[in-house]
Amino acid sequence: MADSKSGIDVLHAMGEEKADVKEQVHLEETFYILSKKKSVFRVRLTSKGLSLIKETDDTSKEQIILLRDIIGSKCMRSKRRRVGGGSCVCTSLVGNQQLKVVDENSGDLDENDISAYLYIYAYVLKQNRRSLKRERTTITLRFRSFDKYEDNNKEAQKWRNTIKCLLANEPISSVPTYNEKKLLVLLNPKSGPGKARELFQEKVAPILLEAEVPYDLYVTKYANYAREFVRTRNVYNWRGIVAVGGDGVLFEILNGMFERLDWQQAFAEVPLAVLPCGSGNGLARTICHHFDEPFFHQNMTGLSMALARGKSSQIDVVRVETKSKIMFSMLSVGWGLMSDIDIESERLRSIGGQRFTLWALARTVALRKYKGVLSYALIKDIGNLPKPKQTIFGRSVSQDGALDSPETEAFFDCDEQTETYCADTGRKHQRVDSWYSVHSRRTFYSARGSDYHSIVSGGSELRSPVHACMHGPGSHLPSLMSELPSSWVHEEGEFVMVHVSYQSHIGEDFLFAPRSRLCDGVMWMLIIKAGISRSQIFSFLLKVTQGHISDINNEYIKMVPVSAFRIAPEGQNGYITVDGELVEYGPIQAEIFPNIVNILVPDTK
Known part of the structure; x- marks a missing residue:
């Protein structure tokens, strides 16, 4: 009707x-x-x-x-x-x-x-x-x-x-409560095929307008812009922080929040959100999967509605340590085949998610193997896991063995020269990152009171003077070069790949861990050993797209639930990725922490 x-x-x-x-x-x-x-x-x-x-x-x-x-x-x-x-x-x-x-x-x-x-x-x-x-x-x-x-x-x-x-789930009143806080939107214009601006303008902004949700929109200007932004700003001025782009921009935001002295309060009061405009979009696909929200490529209706409703859910985060860095992750850690595909297919970014399929075929034909030692804390009974407990917060240790924290406040508002489009007045100013380019429509939708900000050129880019230092929950593991507990499982030899995910999907069409939940304290480790044939690899990739990966267990392939792991590769040639981002090649270890971060999710009540 x-x-x-x-x-x-x-x-x-x-x-x-x-x-x-x-x-x-x-x-x-x-x-x-x-x-x-x-x-x-x-x-x-x-x-x-x-x-x-x-x-x-x-x-x-x-x-x-x-x-x-x-x-x-x-x-x-x-x-x-x-x-x-x-x-x-x-x-x-x-x-x-x-x-x-x-x-x-x-x-x-x-x-x-x-x-x-x-x-x-x-x-x-x-x-x-x-x-x-x-x-x-x-x-x-x-x-x-x-x-x-x-x-x-x-x-x-x-x-x-x-x-x-x-x-708003409030008592009926003649004057409803109005949330004056805006959403903070950090948009990466180069995510995926480079259409994040157009997608936000055409598919997200009209929904926020109808929902009367104002926002401040900032377009990232350089690598780690989003990370510096959330680390140095008073994030309590916003009702939530939205990452528009691929999983990488959310990775920046997550780690920028953990670089704040007040990270516990910030995560408790300011939820995160993601709108998928990248190539992989694994976390966005995971959220829709768990909350029965339809997901189509570049269809952000359900996730845009989630921004307006403000309903949040807790999500696992993983503390990752390399020889020189500590970082936090919400998606996956990879070594071998999948990381090779992710990094080497960057040259095909303009074609979007199809880049992974094409490079997977090429990389399977020229199959590589990597030698190293894999260690992990196996979860023996996945069906009898206790409910995740509230994390006991401690202090992360930096690479020199001490937490080098500034004595002063961890955030402040930097003075910057910005130029703004205001929906109330309709006034338009010249700006570097204009919506009115040859690649976008002339109409710019904006919620009432929403502003578009762009950093102008000429040395005015945001550069935080505050020394960056990673905080967050303290590790329960031995230091990276120390001996691991005897209860851990150790495997030494040659591997085609090791990929660990804590979410159900690591891509739009890649159902990696069907039994995974947003906050269950479990990481799913996929191990493929050397000696596997190319036909078995092709069969494996086909089953992955159909969501049957958990059924694959043989002499070369297995999937195990773990709470912590360490990868120690030999040699210098290869790629290790965290949430699709390239990190230094060498020993790496990780452990999972639940009940820290809140993320906006669809309302399915």
Whole structure:
């Protein structure tokens, strides 16, 4: 009944219905359909969502727009009729004629129309031939029971405020609580095929506008820009930090947060989020997988809705130590085949995620093997794991054996020259990173109060004077060059690859660990030993794309659950990656910590 293109347009009339005893009814009205005689909608706003009951003669049909699918609402007025424009556009909705409305505060209002219009925006899950997907649906309710616009608008505002309270899970009030804090959006324009700006502009910003969620958007200018930004700024000014790009920009944000003296409080109060515009997008795919949210390449509807709802979930992080660095990871650590594919396929970045498939074929034909020692703390009973306990926070040790922390405050607001596009005034200024390039549309969507910031050239780039030092929970492992506990498993020999993931997916089409959960304290280690044939590798890659990797266990391939591990490669040739980022080649060890970081997730209640 709700068409995603044309929406539903109904006219208000006085009337009441009996409440559904199974759910709480907050508001209820009867509306006429302007284009059809003897047809009405009984509209109910309940604790479940919006109930639309269409009654025509002796038939009745109901559609439910679930509350979790509603993103926002807005009160509007009809647009003033232009001279020579024909009759008032609001008198009829027959045929292809469209209702023309403007913001209630616009100077282009039709003062002769006393109606108040309530637009309700929803993204409804619908089944197509292959899978579920979200379709945009607009429900338009027209209130004109009273003789004055002010009275009709008061009625429409009552519905709007009730919807806002329900979406925020707050008690129903005539004045809903408004969160003045913005989202901090850090966008990497070079992620994947380089279309992050366009994707954000076209697919994310309109949803944030409908949800009335303001944001500050910063485009990264150089490597580790996002890392420096969150380390040196007062992040409590924002309601959340959004990484727009691949898994790499979130890796920067995560480690920048751990470089703060107040990292515990920062993670507790400021959740992280990811919008997938890269090539791999493993973490975004994992989040959608766990919360039954449809995921398509470059389709960010569900994750954009999560930004507006503000619901968060805890996620595991892994402390990784090399000879010279300590870092934190949310996705994976790799050595061998998969890391080779990830790093060497960078030259094909312009084709997006297909780069991995093409390079996997090339690398399998010219299969490499690596010699070294693999050690890990095996989890013997995965089905009887205790619930992850709250992490006991300590201090990470830097490479020189001491925590070199500054005595002063770890963050401050750097003065910088910025140029801004403001949605309220519409004023535009020349800037280096303009949306109005030959590669983007002329329209820039922006939530009310949202700003676009760009660092101008000429030496004004952000450079933090604060000395960077990694903090975070203290390690439970021996130092990297020390002897490991005797209870650990040790394997020495030649390997094609070792890849450890703590999330279900390490790519959009790569279901690596089906049994993994966001916060379970388990890392899944895939070990492929040398001696495996190329045909077995091809078979393995095929099964991976079908999510059958956990079924693969033979003399060459095995998957084991671990809580900590160490890789000690021999030689100098090879790649080791953390969250897809290249790190120094040499010994590396890692351990998992739950209950530290909160990440925004879809609302599936």
